[in-house]
Amino acid sequence: MKKLFITSLLLMFVGPLAASEKDESEINKIIAAVKYGWENGDGKPFRQHFLNFPGARYIESGGQNEGLDDLVTHHVEPEKDALVFLSIDFSNIEVHFENDFAWAIADTRVKGEVRKNGKTFDKSGYQTFLFRKVDDSWKVVHSHSSGRDYKPKKSHH
Amino acid sequence: MKIKSNVFTLAFMALIGLGLSSPSWAHGDKKHSDPSPFFVNTDSAPAKVVSAFHQALESGDKAKARSLLADDVLIFEGGVERSADKYANHHMLADMKYLAVVETKTIEHQVSISGEMALSVSRSKTTGNYKDKNVDYEGLETIVLNLSDGEWKITHIHWSR
Numbered sequence: 253m254k255k256l257f258i259t260s261l262l263l264m265f266v267g268p269l270a271a272s273e274k275d276e277s278e279i280n281k282i283i284a285a286v287k288y289g290w291e292n293g294d295g296k297p298f299r300q301h302f303l304n305f306p307g308a309r310y311i312e313s314g315g316q317n318e319g320l321d322d323l324v325t326h327h328v329e330p331e332k333d334a335l336v337f338l339s340i341d342f343s344n345i346e347v348h349f350e351n352d353f354a355w356a357i358a359d360t361r362v363k364g365e366v367r368k369n370g371k372t373f374d375k376s377g378y379q380t381f382l383f384r385k386v387d388d389s390w391k392v393v394h395s396h397s398s399g400r401d402y403k404p405k406k407s408h409h
Numbered sequence: 410m411k412i413k414s415n416v417f418t419l420a421f422m423a424l425i426g427l428g429l430s431s432p433s434w435a436h437g438d439k440k441h442s443d444p445s446p447f448f449v450n451t452d453s454a455p456a457k458v459v460s461a462f463h464q465a466l467e468s469g470d471k472a473k474a475r476s477l478l479a480d481d482v483l484i485f486e487g488g489v490e491r492s493a494d495k496y497a498n499h500h501m502l503a504d505m506k507y508l509a510v511v512e513t514k515t516i517e518h519q520v521s522i523s524g525e526m527a528l529s530v531s532r533s534k535t536t537g538n539y540k541d542k543n544v545d546y547e548g549l550e551t552i553v554l555n556l557s558d559g560e561w562k563i564t565h566i567h568w569s570r
Contacts, residue, residue: 306446307446307449307519309519309530311530311549311551311567311569312569313569313570314546314547314548314549314569314570315549316532316549348564348565350523350524350525350526350555351523351524351525351526352523352524353523353524353526355526355553355565357483357485357565378485378489378567380485380551380565380567382528382551382553384523393521393528394528394530394551396549396551396567396569397569398485398487398567398568398569400487
Protein backbone atom coordinates (compact mmCIF):
# COMPACT_ATOMS: atom_id res chain seq x y z
CA MET A 253 0.00 0.00 0.00
CA LYS A 254 2.85 2.30 0.90
CA LYS A 255 4.53 1.56 -2.43
CA LEU A 256 1.32 2.32 -4.26
CA PHE A 257 1.04 5.63 -2.44
CA ILE A 258 4.63 6.60 -3.30
CA THR A 259 4.15 5.54 -6.89
CA SER A 260 1.04 7.67 -7.11
CA LEU A 261 2.92 10.65 -5.73
CA LEU A 262 5.71 10.14 -8.24
CA LEU A 263 3.22 9.99 -11.07
CA MET A 264 1.53 13.14 -9.81
CA PHE A 265 4.64 15.26 -9.40
CA VAL A 266 7.53 13.70 -11.27
CA GLY A 267 5.47 12.73 -14.30
CA PRO A 268 4.55 16.28 -15.31
CA LEU A 269 8.09 17.44 -14.53
CA ALA A 270 9.54 14.78 -16.81
CA ALA A 271 7.08 15.76 -19.52
CA SER A 272 8.10 19.38 -19.15
CA GLU A 273 11.77 18.51 -19.45
CA LYS A 274 11.00 16.47 -22.55
CA ASP A 275 9.06 19.36 -24.04
CA GLU A 276 11.80 21.84 -23.25
CA SER A 277 14.41 19.54 -24.73
CA GLU A 278 12.35 19.17 -27.89
CA ILE A 279 11.96 22.91 -28.25
CA ASN A 280 15.68 23.49 -27.70
CA LYS A 281 16.39 20.96 -30.45
CA ILE A 282 14.02 22.81 -32.77
CA ILE A 283 15.80 26.09 -32.06
CA ALA A 284 19.12 24.40 -32.80
CA ALA A 285 17.69 23.08 -36.07
CA VAL A 286 16.47 26.55 -36.99
CA LYS A 287 19.95 27.90 -36.33
CA TYR A 288 21.38 25.22 -38.64
CA GLY A 289 18.82 26.03 -41.30
CA TRP A 290 19.62 29.73 -41.30
CA GLU A 291 23.37 29.24 -41.26
CA ASN A 292 23.29 26.77 -44.13
CA GLY A 293 20.47 28.21 -46.22
CA ASP A 294 18.65 24.93 -45.69
CA GLY A 295 14.86 25.03 -45.72
CA LYS A 296 14.39 21.47 -44.48
CA PRO A 297 14.42 22.25 -40.75
CA PHE A 298 11.82 24.93 -41.32
CA ARG A 299 9.56 22.63 -43.30
CA GLN A 300 9.97 19.99 -40.61
CA HIS A 301 9.44 22.12 -37.52
CA PHE A 302 7.23 25.00 -38.65
CA LEU A 303 3.46 24.59 -38.91
CA ASN A 304 2.39 25.37 -42.44
CA PHE A 305 -0.90 27.24 -42.35
CA PRO A 306 -2.54 30.15 -44.17
CA GLY A 307 -1.82 33.44 -42.44
CA ALA A 308 1.48 32.44 -40.86
CA ARG A 309 3.80 35.39 -40.30
CA TYR A 310 7.50 35.42 -39.49
CA ILE A 311 8.93 38.79 -38.52
CA GLU A 312 12.52 39.89 -38.76
CA SER A 313 13.46 43.43 -37.74
CA GLY A 314 10.43 45.13 -39.17
CA GLY A 315 9.97 42.97 -42.25
CA GLN A 316 7.93 39.85 -42.48
CA ASN A 317 7.44 36.71 -44.53
CA GLU A 318 3.91 35.54 -45.09
CA GLY A 319 3.58 31.78 -45.05
CA LEU A 320 6.15 29.02 -44.76
CA ASP A 321 6.93 28.84 -48.47
CA ASP A 322 7.64 32.56 -48.57
CA LEU A 323 9.97 32.23 -45.59
CA VAL A 324 11.90 29.30 -47.02
CA THR A 325 12.07 30.23 -50.70
CA HIS A 326 12.42 34.00 -50.36
CA HIS A 327 14.47 34.30 -47.22
CA VAL A 328 16.17 31.20 -45.86
CA GLU A 329 17.41 29.57 -49.05
CA PRO A 330 18.56 32.76 -50.85
CA GLU A 331 20.82 33.56 -47.90
CA LYS A 332 23.04 30.71 -49.04
CA ASP A 333 23.97 32.60 -52.21
CA ALA A 334 23.69 36.12 -50.89
CA LEU A 335 26.01 35.66 -47.93
CA VAL A 336 29.56 34.39 -47.73
CA PHE A 337 28.74 33.20 -44.24
CA LEU A 338 26.07 33.60 -41.60
CA SER A 339 26.35 32.66 -37.96
CA ILE A 340 23.49 32.88 -35.49
CA ASP A 341 23.85 32.27 -31.78
CA PHE A 342 20.86 31.87 -29.50
CA SER A 343 21.68 32.27 -25.82
CA ASN A 344 19.83 32.63 -22.53
CA ILE A 345 16.93 30.65 -23.95
CA GLU A 346 13.81 30.69 -21.78
CA VAL A 347 10.77 28.55 -22.56
CA HIS A 348 7.29 29.11 -21.12
CA PHE A 349 4.55 26.50 -21.40
CA GLU A 350 0.78 26.64 -21.20
CA ASN A 351 -0.66 23.26 -22.10
CA ASP A 352 -0.30 22.82 -25.86
CA PHE A 353 1.16 26.28 -26.35
CA ALA A 354 4.67 27.51 -25.64
CA TRP A 355 6.76 30.57 -26.25
CA ALA A 356 10.50 30.82 -26.15
CA ILE A 357 12.77 33.82 -26.02
CA ALA A 358 16.47 34.16 -26.55
CA ASP A 359 19.25 36.67 -26.90
CA THR A 360 20.73 36.63 -30.38
CA ARG A 361 24.02 37.46 -32.01
CA VAL A 362 24.05 37.43 -35.81
CA LYS A 363 27.19 37.81 -37.88
CA GLY A 364 27.68 37.55 -41.60
CA GLU A 365 29.28 38.81 -44.77
CA VAL A 366 27.42 40.03 -47.85
CA ARG A 367 28.81 38.38 -50.96
CA LYS A 368 28.19 41.15 -53.49
CA ASN A 369 29.96 43.93 -51.61
CA GLY A 370 32.00 42.22 -48.94
CA LYS A 371 30.30 44.13 -46.15
CA THR A 372 30.15 42.40 -42.82
CA PHE A 373 27.53 42.77 -40.12
CA ASP A 374 27.44 41.95 -36.45
CA LYS A 375 24.13 42.43 -34.68
CA SER A 376 22.83 41.59 -31.26
CA GLY A 377 19.17 41.36 -30.40
CA TYR A 378 16.28 39.21 -29.37
CA GLN A 379 14.23 36.31 -30.68
CA THR A 380 10.72 35.19 -29.87
CA PHE A 381 9.35 31.82 -30.99
CA LEU A 382 5.76 30.72 -30.56
CA PHE A 383 4.98 26.99 -30.58
CA ARG A 384 1.89 24.88 -30.73
CA LYS A 385 1.79 21.17 -29.99
CA VAL A 386 0.40 19.27 -32.95
CA ASP A 387 0.10 15.48 -32.95
CA ASP A 388 2.49 15.30 -29.98
CA SER A 389 5.15 17.41 -31.69
CA TRP A 390 5.97 21.06 -31.12
CA LYS A 391 5.61 23.26 -34.17
CA VAL A 392 6.70 26.86 -34.66
CA VAL A 393 3.68 28.99 -35.48
CA HIS A 394 5.27 32.43 -35.29
CA SER A 395 8.69 33.99 -34.87
CA HIS A 396 9.92 37.53 -34.33
CA SER A 397 13.55 38.61 -34.33
CA SER A 398 15.04 42.05 -33.93
CA GLY A 399 18.55 43.32 -33.67
CA ARG A 400 20.86 46.26 -33.89
CA ASP A 401 24.55 46.73 -34.50
CA TYR A 402 26.48 45.00 -31.79
CA LYS A 403 28.17 47.27 -29.29
CA PRO A 404 30.29 45.65 -26.63
CA LYS A 405 29.32 46.64 -23.13
CA LYS A 406 31.78 49.01 -21.60
CA SER A 407 33.73 47.46 -18.80
CA HIS A 408 33.71 49.25 -15.49
CA HIS A 409 37.00 49.27 -13.63
CA MET B 410 15.46 55.27 -29.18
CA LYS B 411 13.67 54.47 -32.25
CA ILE B 412 12.85 50.97 -31.53
CA LYS B 413 10.96 52.18 -28.68
CA SER B 414 9.03 54.28 -30.89
CA ASN B 415 8.20 51.52 -33.05
CA VAL B 416 6.93 49.84 -30.42
CA PHE B 417 3.91 51.33 -30.53
CA THR B 418 4.07 52.55 -33.66
CA LEU B 419 3.52 49.25 -34.57
CA ALA B 420 0.34 49.31 -33.43
CA PHE B 421 -1.04 46.19 -33.84
CA MET B 422 -1.39 44.21 -36.68
CA ALA B 423 -1.22 40.94 -36.01
CA LEU B 424 -1.13 38.09 -37.97
CA ILE B 425 -1.51 34.83 -37.16
CA GLY B 426 -3.95 32.57 -38.04
CA LEU B 427 -1.52 30.54 -36.35
CA GLY B 428 -3.83 27.82 -36.31
CA LEU B 429 -3.77 28.18 -32.60
CA SER B 430 -7.45 28.31 -32.84
CA SER B 431 -9.51 28.16 -35.87
CA PRO B 432 -9.51 31.72 -36.97
CA SER B 433 -12.99 32.88 -37.59
CA TRP B 434 -11.75 35.34 -40.16
CA ALA B 435 -14.60 37.38 -38.95
CA HIS B 436 -13.50 40.77 -38.34
CA GLY B 437 -14.38 42.77 -35.34
CA ASP B 438 -12.77 46.05 -36.13
CA LYS B 439 -15.43 48.51 -37.22
CA LYS B 440 -12.91 50.39 -39.29
CA HIS B 441 -12.47 47.29 -41.38
CA SER B 442 -15.91 45.97 -42.06
CA ASP B 443 -14.96 43.60 -44.87
CA PRO B 444 -13.77 40.14 -43.96
CA SER B 445 -10.03 40.23 -44.41
CA PRO B 446 -7.13 37.97 -43.57
CA PHE B 447 -5.40 41.10 -42.33
CA PHE B 448 -7.81 41.48 -39.42
CA VAL B 449 -8.56 38.23 -37.65
CA ASN B 450 -10.30 37.77 -34.31
CA THR B 451 -10.00 41.45 -33.54
CA ASP B 452 -13.23 41.36 -31.57
CA SER B 453 -11.94 38.65 -29.23
CA ALA B 454 -11.21 39.39 -25.57
CA PRO B 455 -7.40 39.21 -25.87
CA ALA B 456 -7.52 41.45 -28.96
CA LYS B 457 -9.48 44.01 -26.96
CA VAL B 458 -6.82 43.94 -24.27
CA VAL B 459 -4.14 44.62 -26.87
CA SER B 460 -6.17 47.46 -28.32
CA ALA B 461 -6.83 48.89 -24.87
CA PHE B 462 -3.12 48.74 -24.13
CA HIS B 463 -2.32 50.65 -27.29
CA GLN B 464 -4.99 53.21 -26.55
CA ALA B 465 -3.70 53.65 -23.01
CA LEU B 466 -0.21 54.29 -24.32
CA GLU B 467 -1.44 56.76 -26.90
CA SER B 468 -3.58 58.62 -24.39
CA GLY B 469 -0.96 58.56 -21.65
CA ASP B 470 -3.12 56.56 -19.26
CA LYS B 471 -0.36 55.05 -17.14
CA ALA B 472 -2.59 53.22 -14.70
CA LYS B 473 -4.61 51.56 -17.45
CA ALA B 474 -1.55 50.52 -19.43
CA ARG B 475 0.11 49.09 -16.32
CA SER B 476 -3.03 47.19 -15.35
CA LEU B 477 -3.05 45.25 -18.61
CA LEU B 478 0.47 43.91 -18.10
CA ALA B 479 1.30 40.81 -16.10
CA ASP B 480 3.65 41.67 -13.24
CA ASP B 481 6.41 39.59 -14.79
CA VAL B 482 5.88 40.75 -18.37
CA LEU B 483 8.94 40.52 -20.57
CA ILE B 484 9.28 43.27 -23.14
CA PHE B 485 11.72 43.43 -26.05
CA GLU B 486 11.99 46.89 -27.53
CA GLY B 487 15.58 47.33 -28.42
CA GLY B 488 16.45 46.58 -24.82
CA VAL B 489 14.69 44.35 -22.36
CA GLU B 490 12.23 45.14 -19.59
CA ARG B 491 11.54 42.24 -17.27
CA SER B 492 8.67 43.52 -15.18
CA ALA B 493 5.61 45.70 -15.57
CA ASP B 494 6.77 48.07 -12.87
CA LYS B 495 10.16 48.58 -14.49
CA TYR B 496 8.58 49.26 -17.85
CA ALA B 497 5.95 51.55 -16.32
CA ASN B 498 8.61 53.58 -14.58
CA HIS B 499 10.99 53.84 -17.48
CA HIS B 500 10.33 53.22 -21.15
CA MET B 501 6.56 53.45 -20.96
CA LEU B 502 6.73 57.15 -20.17
CA ALA B 503 8.94 57.80 -23.19
CA ASP B 504 6.68 55.66 -25.35
CA MET B 505 3.66 57.69 -24.26
CA LYS B 506 5.39 60.96 -24.94
CA TYR B 507 6.32 59.78 -28.42
CA LEU B 508 2.93 58.31 -29.27
CA ALA B 509 1.20 61.49 -28.21
CA VAL B 510 2.69 63.41 -31.12
CA VAL B 511 2.77 60.89 -33.95
CA GLU B 512 -0.04 59.11 -35.75
CA THR B 513 -0.19 55.35 -35.78
CA LYS B 514 -2.52 53.37 -38.00
CA THR B 515 -3.01 49.64 -37.76
CA ILE B 516 -2.47 47.85 -41.05
CA GLU B 517 -2.89 44.27 -39.88
CA HIS B 518 -4.02 42.67 -36.65
CA GLN B 519 -4.49 38.97 -36.21
CA VAL B 520 -5.20 37.15 -32.99
CA SER B 521 -5.20 33.44 -32.23
CA ILE B 522 -6.38 31.87 -29.01
CA SER B 523 -5.38 28.50 -27.59
CA GLY B 524 -7.01 27.81 -24.24
CA GLU B 525 -5.53 30.24 -21.74
CA MET B 526 -2.92 31.62 -24.12
CA ALA B 527 -3.35 34.03 -26.99
CA LEU B 528 -1.08 35.43 -29.63
CA SER B 529 -1.53 38.84 -31.21
CA VAL B 530 0.50 39.96 -34.19
CA SER B 531 0.12 43.33 -35.76
CA ARG B 532 1.69 45.73 -38.21
CA SER B 533 1.25 49.46 -38.14
CA LYS B 534 2.21 52.59 -39.99
CA THR B 535 3.53 55.55 -38.03
CA THR B 536 3.90 59.04 -39.40
CA GLY B 537 4.49 62.47 -37.97
CA ASN B 538 7.23 64.65 -36.63
CA TYR B 539 9.09 64.07 -33.41
CA LYS B 540 11.83 66.31 -32.10
CA ASP B 541 12.09 68.02 -35.47
CA LYS B 542 12.52 64.75 -37.31
CA ASN B 543 10.03 63.31 -39.77
CA VAL B 544 8.72 59.92 -38.83
CA ASP B 545 7.45 57.47 -41.43
CA TYR B 546 7.84 53.76 -40.95
CA GLU B 547 6.10 50.44 -40.41
CA GLY B 548 6.38 48.66 -37.12
CA LEU B 549 5.73 45.09 -36.11
CA GLU B 550 4.44 43.76 -32.85
CA THR B 551 4.12 40.33 -31.28
CA ILE B 552 2.17 40.04 -28.03
CA VAL B 553 1.55 36.93 -25.92
CA LEU B 554 -1.34 37.00 -23.46
CA ASN B 555 -2.32 34.69 -20.63
CA LEU B 556 -5.77 34.22 -19.10
CA SER B 557 -5.44 34.40 -15.34
CA ASP B 558 -8.31 34.69 -12.87
CA GLY B 559 -10.65 35.48 -15.72
CA GLU B 560 -8.52 38.33 -17.05
CA TRP B 561 -6.27 38.43 -20.09
CA LYS B 562 -2.88 39.89 -19.24
CA ILE B 563 0.03 40.68 -21.50
CA THR B 564 2.99 38.45 -20.64
CA HIS B 565 5.34 39.18 -23.53
CA ILE B 566 5.81 41.97 -26.08
CA HIS B 567 8.28 42.08 -28.95
CA TRP B 568 8.45 45.29 -30.95
CA SER B 569 10.57 45.94 -33.99
CA ARG B 570 10.63 47.94 -37.17
